[in-house]
Structures are given as C-alpha cells and as structure tokens.
Amino acid sequence: MRAYVKTAAGPGEQLLKVPLPEPPDAGEVVVKVKATSICGTDLHIHLWDGWSAIRVKPPRIMGHEFTGEVISIGPGVSAVKVGSCVTGESHWTCGYCLQCRLGQQHVCAQTKILGVDVDGCFAEFVKVPQGSLWVNLPDVPTKLACIQDPLGNAVHAVMSGPVAGCRVAVLGCGPIGIFAVAVARSAGASHVFATDLSSYRLKLASELGADETGHPQSDDIERLSQAQTNGIGFDAVFEMSGAPAAIRQAMRICRRGGRVVLMGIPSSRVDLDIAEDMIFKGLEIQCVVGRRLYQTWQTMHELLASGRLNVLPTITHELPFSELPEGMELMRRGECGKVVFHAD
Amino acid sequence: MRAYVKTAAGPGEQLLKVPLPEPPDAGEVVVKVKATSICGTDLHIHLWDGWSAIRVKPPRIMGHEFTGEVISIGPGVSAVKVGSCVTGESHWTCGYCLQCRLGQQHVCAQTKILGVDVDGCFAEFVKVPQGSLWVNLPDVPTKLACIQDPLGNAVHAVMSGPVAGCRVAVLGCGPIGIFAVAVARSAGASHVFATDLSSYRLKLASELGADETGHPQSDDIERLSQAQTNGIGFDAVFEMSGAPAAIRQAMRICRRGGRVVLMGIPSSRVDLDIAEDMIFKGLEIQCVVGRRLYQTWQTMHELLASGRLNVLPTITHELPFSELPEGMELMRRGECGKVVFHAD
Amino acid sequence: MRAYVKTAAGPGEQLLKVPLPEPPDAGEVVVKVKATSICGTDLHIHLWDGWSAIRVKPPRIMGHEFTGEVISIGPGVSAVKVGSCVTGESHWTCGYCLQCRLGQQHVCAQTKILGVDVDGCFAEFVKVPQGSLWVNLPDVPTKLACIQDPLGNAVHAVMSGPVAGCRVAVLGCGPIGIFAVAVARSAGASHVFATDLSSYRLKLASELGADETGHPQSDDIERLSQAQTNGIGFDAVFEMSGAPAAIRQAMRICRRGGRVVLMGIPSSRVDLDIAEDMIFKGLEIQCVVGRRLYQTWQTMHELLASGRLNVLPTITHELPFSELPEGMELMRRGECGKVVFHAD
Amino acid sequence: MRAYVKTAAGPGEQLLKVPLPEPPDAGEVVVKVKATSICGTDLHIHLWDGWSAIRVKPPRIMGHEFTGEVISIGPGVSAVKVGSCVTGESHWTCGYCLQCRLGQQHVCAQTKILGVDVDGCFAEFVKVPQGSLWVNLPDVPTKLACIQDPLGNAVHAVMSGPVAGCRVAVLGCGPIGIFAVAVARSAGASHVFATDLSSYRLKLASELGADETGHPQSDDIERLSQAQTNGIGFDAVFEMSGAPAAIRQAMRICRRGGRVVLMGIPSSRVDLDIAEDMIFKGLEIQCVVGRRLYQTWQTMHELLASGRLNVLPTITHELPFSELPEGMELMRRGECGKVVFHAD
Secondary structure, eight states: OEEEEEOSSSSOOEEEEOOOOOOOOTTEEEEEEEEEEOOHHHHHHHHTOHHHHHHOOSSEEOOOEEEEEEEEEOTTOOSOOTTOEEEEOSEEOOSSSHHHHTTOGGGOTTOEEBTTTBOOSSBSEEEEEGGGEEEOOTTSOHHHHHTHHHHHHHHHHHTTSOOTTOEEEEEOOSHHHHHHHHHHHHTTOSEEEEEOSOHHHHHHHHHTTOSEEEOTTTSOHHHHHHHHTTTSOEEEEEEOSOOHHHHHHHHHHEEEEEEEEEOSOOSSOEEEOIIIIIITTTOEEEEOOSOOTTHHHHHHHHHHHTTSSOOGGGEEEEEEGGGHHHHHHHHHHTOOSEEEEEOO | OEEEEEOSSSSOOEEEEOOOOOOOOTTEEEEEEEEEEOOHHHHHHHHTOHHHHHHOOSSEEOOOEEEEEEEEEOTTOOSOOTTOEEEEOSEEOOSSSHHHHTTOGGGOTTOEEBTTTBOOSSBSEEEEEGGGEEEOOTTSOHHHHHTHHHHHHHHHHHTTSOOTTOEEEEEOOSHHHHHHHHHHHHTTOSEEEEEOSOHHHHHHHHHTTOSEEEOTTTSOHHHHHHHHTTTSOEEEEEEOSOOHHHHHHHHHHEEEEEEEEEOSOOSSOEEEOIIIIIITTTOEEEEOOSOOTTHHHHHHHHHHHTTSSOOGGGEEEEEEGGGHHHHHHHHHHTOOSEEEEEOO | OEEEEEOSSSSOOEEEEOOOOOOOOTTEEEEEEEEEEOOHHHHHHHHTOHHHHHHOOSSEEOOOEEEEEEEEEOTTOOSOOTTOEEEEOSEEOOSSSHHHHTTOGGGOTTOEEBTTTBOOSSBSEEEEEGGGEEEOOTTSOHHHHHTHHHHHHHHHHHTTSOOTTOEEEEEOOSHHHHHHHHHHHHTTOSEEEEEOSOHHHHHHHHHTTOSEEEOTTTSOHHHHHHHHTTTSOEEEEEEOSOOHHHHHHHHHHEEEEEEEEEOSOOSSOEEEOIIIIIITTTOEEEEOOSOOTTHHHHHHHHHHHHTSSOOGGGEEEEEEGGGHHHHHHHHHHTOOSEEEEEOO | OEEEEEOSSSSOOEEEEOOOOOOOOTTEEEEEEEEEEOOHHHHHHHHTOHHHHHHOOSSEEOOOEEEEEEEEEOTTOOSOOTTOEEEEOSEEOOSSSHHHHTTOGGGOTTOEEBTTTBOOSSBSEEEEEGGGEEEOOTTSOHHHHHTHHHHHHHHHHHTTSOOTTOEEEEEOOSHHHHHHHHHHHHTTOSEEEEEOSOHHHHHHHHHTTOSEEEOTTTSOHHHHHHHHTTTSOEEEEEEOSOOHHHHHHHHHHEEEEEEEEEOSOOSSOEEEOIIIIIITTTOEEEEOOSOOTTHHHHHHHHHHHHTSSOOGGGEEEEEEGGGHHHHHHHHHHTOOSEEEEEOO
C-alpha cells in the first residue's frame, strides 16, 4: 500500500510503497482509510522540531486523524464489525493504570499516539486496537467524520463546565479554537468573543458563530472584554493559543468565580500574577488535554449527527491523498482551516 | 388602584379599587406593573380547588407573574434603582434557614408566595422585597420579561444536568413543558421528543423545536422512544405532566444511567416498579421545584437577551389588564399557551 | 478441583470434583482462590427463588465474592502478573456499549455475573477476564480483601454525594447497610442513624459507628429523625432494606434539598406520595446498583489499606471452604454478618 | 468600651476607651465579644505592610475573628435572637451582584472586611449585619467557636473536591495549613503529607493527623511524594504557603488528573511550566479564597460540634483580652498556632 513515511530523522517525509498491516491479532482491527487530515502535530513532525526529534523513532508512518471502513477484525473484537464506518481516537491508553481505572484515560501515562509512537494513518490501511475506534452514525459526512479527533479537543474544553447562558471568550483561533467557537454556540453560550493575530482566522471564527472578534495587537482586548460583559468579565475563557500573553489575559478577562480552560501549549515558562489574577478572583483553572474517552466522542457525535453543530466551514480544503505534501505546505503557511485528504 | 381580588372563599375574583401599597419599608420596593400573566396556580385559586381553600386567606390580591418599573424604594435598597426594569420571582424565601444558607433557597420551608400568601401582582402596583427582583437587560421585550417566573421552572429542570448532545424527552406540554422543549434545544440537545394529550400543544411543541411528538393515547410511547434512541432510551426525561402513567413511563423510556426530572405534580399517590425501572437501571431522579435563586434567572436571562432562546410562540394571547377574566377563561378551556396582560 | 455446583434446577448445591479451568485465553487470568464469602444472591440461588429459576442455567459453579493469587495469565494480559494478590469484581461488563463508553459500566446491559451467568468462585480456582480484577495493596488482610465486592456497594451508595459534615440515616442493616454505616463514618458524616428490625444487626451497626439506632416497629422513626436533626431532616438517607415502608420513610426523613439513595431491592411495586414527599422537597434520588468501575474500588481500597475504614467487626464468622454449607445455613437464619471461607 | 485601634498610619495599635456601637439599624446586630483571635492579616495591619497602607483608613478598630453573644438586634432581624451564641464571618458581601446571586458570595467584588474596611472585633462589642453571623450549636467550646473564620478557609479548600480515600499533600503549615491537615483526616483522606520550613509547625501537623512530614530544605519533597504514592503523585495538593517554589512543587507532586488548590498568597509573580506540569497532566487548579457562604460554615460546624474534627491542639495560647499585644508578638515570632483572647 502507499503511505507517507518519516524515513529518517530530519524534515520531510516520503510517499512509499509499504507492506499491508499484518492480520489483526486479538482485539485488533484493520481499517481502510477513507479520509485523513493534518494536525499541528503532523506539521511539527514534518518540520522535525525539537519535540519530534526526541519522541519519534523513524521509520514511522505518519498521521493520526482518519475515518474509514473496517475490513478485518481479530479474535475477540466486539466493538466493531467488518463494514463499520469508524473514526480513530489517536490516543491509545493502557486501560489498567490508576487514571484509566478512574475514567481519566485522557491522562494515562502509558498513552501511545498513532503516527507518533506507532505507525499511523497517512496510508491506505491502518491497524488499530478496537478500543480506539468510534463507530459513526450514518448521518455524518466523511469529511466531518474525519476531523473528530481535533474537534474533540474543543468539545472536551468547552464542555468541561457550564456553557448555556454563559458569555465566553476563545483566545486563539487555530482549528481547535475555531471549533471551540462553534461548540460553544451549539451548547447555548449567550455571547462568544474570539481573538487571534490572523484576520483570516477571525473571519472564520465569525462565520462559525463568534459574536465579536478582537486582534491582540490592534485592539485592547481587556477593554473589549469589559465592554462585552458589563464590566464583569467572561464566565469562561478558553485559551487555545499557548501564547504566554494570552494565558495571562485569560486570567484577567475571566470574571470572579469564572473558569479558565488552558489547552494551548506554551513553548516556554509563563509567569503569572497568581495572587491578584487567580486566587483573589477564585478562578477555576482546568488544564485540558485530549478527549474524555469516550464521553467527549458521544457528545460530539450527537451534535454532529443531529446537525446542531455545524463545523463544515472549518474545512477549507479537500485534496486527494496523493496531494498530502501540498496540504502540509498550506498548513505551514497558515492559509487554511482543516485540510482533509480523500482516498484516491 | 385597580386590582383583582379574591374577596371571599369560593370561585371567582373581583376587579376592585384598592389602596396603593404602603410606602416601602427597609429593603422593600414598589413596582408599577407593566405586564402580568396567568399561571396554572392562579387558575386553581380562581376555581378555588382544595389546595386554595386551605392555603389562601381572602381578601387577597391575586397574581405572581409580572414585570414592571421600580417607582419607589425603601431604606437600604441596593439591588435596584427607581426606574429599573424588573421581573418578580414569586417565591420569597427567609434567607436564613439551613436551605437558604446552603444555596437551596428554592426549598426554603418558610417560603411566601406572591398572590397566594401576600398580596399579588394582578394590580397596577405591587410591593415586594428587593431580593425577589431580577433586573432585566434592556434587550428583552416586555412580554418575554413577564413570563420568566414559569420559564425559569423549565430552565431549572432542563439545566439540572447535561443537555448538550443529549437525546431528551418532555412528557407533558403545558406551558412549562413547551418551555422545556425550547430550553433543551437552545442548550444543544441533539433530539427532543415531546408528548401530550392535546394536539394543539404538540403543534406548539414542534414549533418550539421538538424533533418528534407522540400522543400517549394514540401512539405507543415506549416503542417510539426505542426507535428514536437506537433502543437505548433517552439520556434525560423531563416529566412535566404529573400524570401517574407518565411518571412511570419516564422511568421506562430513560436509558440506563440516565436522569429523570420530576416536575409535574401528581394529584394522587403513584406506584412504581422501583426495582426494575429505577434501581437496576441506576437512574438519577431529580425532583425539581421552583427556580434556583438566582442561578436559573441568570442563565435564562442571558439566553433570552441574546436571542438564543426564542419562546415568543408560547405567548399565544396578549390582552389588556381589564380583560384578565377573559384570559382566565382561555386558561380554563386550555386553548392557549401563555396569556399576557399589558397595563392599560 | 473441588467446587460447589448447582447441578440442577432446585434448592441446594453439591461439593463436586470438577476439571480445572481451561488455560487462560487472550486477556484471561486464572486465580487460586484464597478466600470467598457469601452474598444474599448466593442464598437466593441456594434456595432457588423465582429470580434464580429464570436467570441461572445449571450446571453452574456458584459464588462471586473472592480474593486470591494469580497463577496463570493469557496473552496480552497487562493488568496483573502471576503472583498478584487480587480481588474479583463480580460484574463483567461489555466494554463497548454506550454506558461502558460513558464511564457507567455499572449499568452495562450486557453485564455477566460471576457465579450466576458464568462459573463462579466457590471453587479452588476461577478463571476471569483481567479487567474484572483489582490488585490489592499488601496491607489488606485476606478476609477484608475478600469482601470488597459487597463493601463496594456501600461505598458507591455513600460516596455518590457529599458525606463529610452531613447527618445521615441508613435504613436496613444487612451487611451492606452496616458497611454503609462504617463508610459514612470514615468519610466524616457528623451523625449516623441506623434502623433495622433485628437487634443483632442494630448492635453491629452501633459497633461500626452508628450514633443512634431505631427499630421500625418499636420506635417512631420519623419522630426520632426529627429529634436528631433539629426538626430539619437528614442530609442523606441510604435505603438498604428494600422494604416499601422504609422507602417511603426515606423520602420523609430526608430534609428539603437532601439526597436519598435507593439500593435495597423491593420485591413488589411501591406507592409514593411524589408530590409532598419528593417534588415539593426538591429531593435528589439516586438509584444505585453495583460499584463504579473502578472509582469505587480505588476509594474503598485506599480507605481499607490505610486503616481509616474498619469493617472487621462485620465479619462474624470465618470457616474452612469445606464448611460452606454451614455458612449458607447461618445466612439463612440471619445469625451472622459476613461469613468468610478460607481455602483448606 | 475598650478596643484596640489603629489610630494612625504606621505600625502598632492602641488600647483605647471608645464609644459603644450605635444602636443597631435595620438588619444589624450588636454582639458582646466573648473571644477573639489573631489572623495573619491582623499582623500585617499591626506591622503596617504595603497592603495595609493602601487598604486601611485609620482610625479603625482592628480584628475580624470573634465569637460572642447577641445583645441587641435591629428591626427586621430574623437570623439571630438576643442571647444567640454566634460567630462572625469577616467578609460582608453585597448580596446582589452577579456573584452573590450565583451563590459565589466569597468572590463578591464589593466585599467589606471586618477590622479592615469597617470597625472590627478587637473590642468589647461589635456591630455587624445579621447575614454575617453564624449561630453556633451548643456543643462547641468558645475557643473553637472563635476560630471558625480561618478554619473555614481550610474547610473550603479541602472540601472543594473529593477527599475520602485520597492521598493528599498540604504545603505550608501555618494555622490554615494545619487546619487543612485535620480537615482532610476528618473527611477520610487515606494519607496526608505535610511540609513546612518550621519544625514546630511540622510537629503540630503530625499531632493533627499528618501521616508524614517533609522539610523543603532538608528533604527532597518530590522524591518523598513519589515514595508515598507508588510513584503516581497525590490525588490532591493544598498549597497554603504562597511560596513560589511550593506552588511549582504543588503542580509537580500532584498526579495526572489530580487537583491542586491554591490558597497561599504569593507576594510576587510566579513562573510555571504550564505545558509539562499542568496541561499534559490534565490538572484541575482551584484558586480558593475565603469561605463558601455558608456551605463551608455548615460543614465545618457539623464537624466541630460532632467532635469528628478535633482542632484543639492548634490553639496553642489562650490569653485575656488585655494581653492582645503579647499575642501579637507571639504571632510575629511565629511561636504559636492560634492565639485566642477571652473577654476579661
């Protein structure tokens, strides 16, 4: 089969002919990939940043976002059938550590990531454990089915506390930030404010339901926040950028007794005024990673299948699998929302 | 001023000239009523049912749903100003019992109800404690501002647990049931099923966002429920009818691990299969009364003011204050949603 | 190996020589049973009541409460090692239904019960799936390790809401009720009231930490409840008897805004005053079955291993495995707490 | 009456004869102070630090921790009676802002603090609003009744999430930290680790129930934490010191998916490794200030009155009111737990 493989330490990847996955063992499933998409992590591996150099051991088939059809199942598989239309959860958890036993699989310390620690889905077929698959309802279009792994990050972040009737802010409108805007709207947020340095992304945020947008360099975000909340601050702030300044801002524009969700990953240490901006305000800070397995998927999938959550405009490009490098380049230039590749 | 007064034990009420309320004492506020509406409780008092005969001590000005403008305030009032546009919470709580101290004022045992235990708002002016008033944002039309007390019941019921991405059923589509349909939709429910014996009301439920409706006599509600939930049952069931059969049905159509909200008041004892229908299914049963003071109001008001929650179609009649008896008659015949009376 | 087998439909069981379990398949584990204990369910099967006659298909090795040592593991087993000291969770869940995916495995509709639907642990060896095992910390004595399955019911019930600083009542002091008394005390309940028809059990409840006890026939339970709570009612009531009168009482002695946990299984329908006793009081009713998998086990095991929770007095009899019929007879006569059998 | 008054900007205070409080107005209450105690804030005002210089406007009677007897009440007072034995909550909230209406009075932006913004309780009598008083049950000794305001901080922090069966750490064993140790034990924590730079305080922590203690300079706190938690980390960490190093440590010794409570106030900005220590671990960070009004008081009072929570050893000194300056000096030297002053 064809697959994009990181063949050696360093930037880039190669489209190669590689052997089909071995037949599925107990609990394993082979899926024919119908669509795949690119995550920021894939771009990091493509560019071979510091994190990739430490974590990824070539040769490795890349990619972790996909949807497809089950074509064979190993012994003892009951979660899916041959023919099931499935989407993959990229984080494979151990199932038996304390966190897994407590229903906190999303922070399992033994997590393996598809396309990072094991061979991924930038390929015609992929072999995964049954427990990592979500069976889609028939109503979800392939391209939406494909992007549920990253959409799930936004659902997890937004749904970790009250949303209906709340005024919320989303700082950082990369794909997950834009998703957060849409999710907040579908769950009844009464006002959504979105910020980003890119006008392209702010426009996308408006299209997905942001009531107001702000540009951290040309606007006074704190003043705008006050104006939109009668001087009280937002009930919830979703920090999706990872920028230290935005993290500090998140604390400041959140109202006393509100919640701040930290999901954007800062690349350096961040200094905070913990006394004034956090403790005296009685904030609740939720540090959110991955998706709740599988509460997040259930909520997300219901919202998608019912049409309550419309994230179609976030998919700005659809390309054939053979043009994955072109998509990677779009990602690098930031001139896109999600880029989805269909099997060709 | 003019006021509708229950002058003596027995059916009916009289439109009388009565003295204006006394000037407000410490913490009290006088409101000029701009609109008022009828609740089922008012109809009970009008008809003088068993409960009324025990609870209401004539002479008593009736009515508890209203919106209006503050025209005078007593010493120490800080919650509102002269000119504030307010809506009244009908339940006046003691503030200092265990429940009030724990944030459960809605079950304060010393609660006094406007128009039941003290003189009400079917009048040109009404005097109330400042703590029972909600200050409206400017964006809410008078007739919507008026019906927040009963709308709040639905918001309380629906928001007492997860809604976004959930499949829910509403049993009983009187005004509060219809409100519950709308609230569930605005908070992201992925599917809403509504039942009632009246086709008029089912049509209203559809208009407010019900995805499917069922008639308990001509439809097999349990079979319909299975069909709408892949045989699993609803994530949440809101019982708004008080009918014993519906209460039993609520338990049966709820999925294992789901939640059932009981809000409709049965007029007799109800026998249940607690083993099969409740314990083995691990249900969570929430018995809900009144509104959370004032979390419910905050959520509701944000949803209304932002336009996320549209309940305008529930207001089927608007009449001048002088025609309140006609509205009472509409209520008696069940040929209406909410009936709102404007000051004349 | 020796095993107690229900050989045919009808009362009783036989101690037989049966083949050892087959070698473990993928994900399976064989455990050498070090201790086992009798549950009320075992007694029902022993006596062959209506439920047993429908559910149990002889021949069947009985028993579901056990602790032991892992002696062999199948392929892919990572949760335990040979030599691990484990206790079995009796409910084997499917892992992939909606409830399992949402972290509500305790209400999985495909649950298989050890000793009921599959061969059980009243035997020298038992084969189970790795996911049903809990690895014990070294500090827990064998007899305590053995009774965690039923103790977990009490932990689940008590810990489903606030306990610290709460005044609570436990209605029904069979083993799980007595456990609930101890668990409530260890979690900081400020007052524990226990009721039962048996003086033997009330004495045991006092020993485990009940502050007061009441006898439903000779005492006025409602009056006693008022007296112990300044007339307010209990913050939480744990109904462990299944008696219809006690279920109604649970609603009445719970305070407005309090929670009632229903765990005792009534054998007939129960009629309730839902209006007065439940809705107007704003009760939260939790219907609780089994154990949260595995949050309950983690909490329980920590409490046991740390010595914070002392339930040793509940184990009133320890017998060799060969005397299991004598233990069954003790259970039948109700002259015991938990009866534990050690391998001989 | 006699009162300790900050007469002018600068260190120190004077014991003066001052007029009795004015007769109570609507909703007000005059209390005869039976006991009072010193908080760290009082010491700051005594020493006149930067915060005091900005916030406190002399002349001001100091002090905010007290218990006493109600001797007169203003019109409309229903929460207490003449003769009620009460303790004061030091934070007076507005009652009508968004936070107050949502049950988050502890972060009301209009809060006035007794002895800081209004005349305090280092006096023979003090006048307060009825809503700031807690009526004590008869079983609580005066000296314990007196220290509930600071004890409540610990109860609020510890009870903001699960405790029973959890392994917890308390960083910083000033009075509130030591209280946290005791509260965690009374609520069923399975293991309590306490750290402080003072051996005196660590000894006190052990006396109150800490299972292990560590000294941040002579011990390797992270290694000790690993050893006490099987390498997993603590379920909950209560940061009570405000030291930047301890705040960072709190994040590191907390397990993946655990909770960190920040209550100690750092005097400078703190830099954190948000990516590694917080987000990837999926931590929940609760910034906690004051007490939940009045859920915290209810829980605390029940624990105290029932004897489940024993904090007597934290009261290391009892002095007559006239020796308050000696107590202030003990506080300054850190050679004490709580110092309580009895009326003389």
